[in-house]
Amino acid sequence: MVEIGYKLASEEHGPRDLVCAARQAEDAGFPFAMISDHYHPWIDxxxxxxxxxxxIGGISQVTADLKLATGVTCPTMRIHPAIIAQAAATAAAMMPGRFMLGLGTGENLNEHILGERWPPAPVRTEMLEEAVDIIRTLWQGGMKTYYGYFYTVENAQVYTLPEELPPICIAAEGPISASAAGRIGDGFINAGTEAEKSLIAFRKTGGEGKPAYLEISVCWxxxxxxxxxxxYEQWPIAANTGEMNRILPTPAHYEQIARMATEEDVAAHVPCGPDPEPVIKKIADGIGKGFDHICIHQIGPQQQEFLAFAQEKILPHFT
Incomplete structure (x- = not known):
């Protein structure tokens, strides 16, 4: 059964609006949502x-059935994995059976802020694997000490643990990180880059039978x-390709890159307008690639209008 979810874009909306939108998404019939974890927006x-x-704490209190995932958290530089272990355990305790921890290798945009050098992609993947090992170790309960290559944890215990530990899904946009996701993850997340190739790598390295999430952007x-x-004005990064969205350090850099893109460049990747058919086709394409969870990111301020549109014209098509 394919599930259609809703993206809570922290780069575009304040905390009160995100909490409100999560409740409205549940009321509209979305079974799950994903919320981005950023320090900076992409552009000012x-x-x-x-x-x-x-x-997430606010969302836990205004929803009853909506499942929620971080989409995604980087547990390697800006926040130590031991802290993420505690935060995610608390979120899962507040949302029994409804929380999922989505993890990835992050973007320089968010992770450079403490002055650490941005590592190359293979090193970031190794850091993520060790971080996941620390999180799972701490979730075992009891006092833990961990001496890894990248991280040290001494005499740490996560006291507040949920009755049911949340699954850990790993985001990847290439075969190397997707293979790591297959080994260490309970599921897979892709934001639209090399989606089919990455999913194949995930399935081949231990991901067979595990859920696969694909994020798509639309603009009603x-x-x-x-x-x-x-x-074009709110989400010019849709036109960026390759490693671009992983390596630039500030919103100002993304604004400079956006000047090189056109409205047509962005629209080539984003279904735009009131017609449901391009959105339905975009979702169907993701399903055809093998994804069983499609998360829709509505670009811009018209979230309520999009939710009504999705409730009437999108969700019924996939039930």
């Missing part, structure tokens, strides 16, 4: 970036023209 115009763990608007403009 997006204008937000609240601390995700505080927002009253007209295609206004939606295309909104997508």
């Amino acid at each position: 115009r997006e204008g937000q970036s609240p601390f995700v763990w505080a927002a 608007g009253e007209t295609e023209e206004t939606a295309r403009r909104t997508a």
Whole structure:
């Protein structure tokens, strides 16, 4: 059974709006949501970036059935994996059976802020594997000490543990990190880059039978023209390719890159406007690649309008 979810984009919305949108998504019939974990927005115009763990606490109190995943948290540089272990355990205790920890190797945009050098991709993958090992070790309960290559944990115990530990899903956008996801993850997340190739690598290295999440971006608007403009102004990173979205350090750099893209470049990746058919096709394409969970990111401020649109014209198509 394919599930269609809703993206809570922390880069575009403040914490109160994220909490409200999560409740509205549940009311609209979405079974799950994913919430981004950023320190900075991609560009200044997006204008937000609240601390995700505080927002999750609020969401836990206004929803009853909505499943929620971090999409995704980087547990390697900005926040030590031992702290992520505690934060995720608390979130799972507040949302019994409804929380999933999504982890990835992160972006320089968010992770460089403490002055550490941004490592190359293979090193970031090794750091993530060790971080996941620490998190799972601490979730065993009891006092733990861990001496790894990248991290040290001494005499640490996570006292507040949920009755049911949350699954850990690993984000990957290439075969190397996807293979690691197959080995260490309970599921797979892809934000749209090399999706099919990465999913195949995940399945071949231990991911067979595990859930696979694909994020897609759309922009509902009253007209295609206004939606295309909104997508270009709010989410120009949709036009970026390769490692670009992993290596630039500040929103100003992404704004400089955005000047090289056109509205047409962004619209080529983002279904825009009031017609449900391009959105349905985008979802169907993801399902055809083998993904069983599709998370829709509505770009821009018109979240309520999109939720009504999805409830009436998108979700019924996949039930």
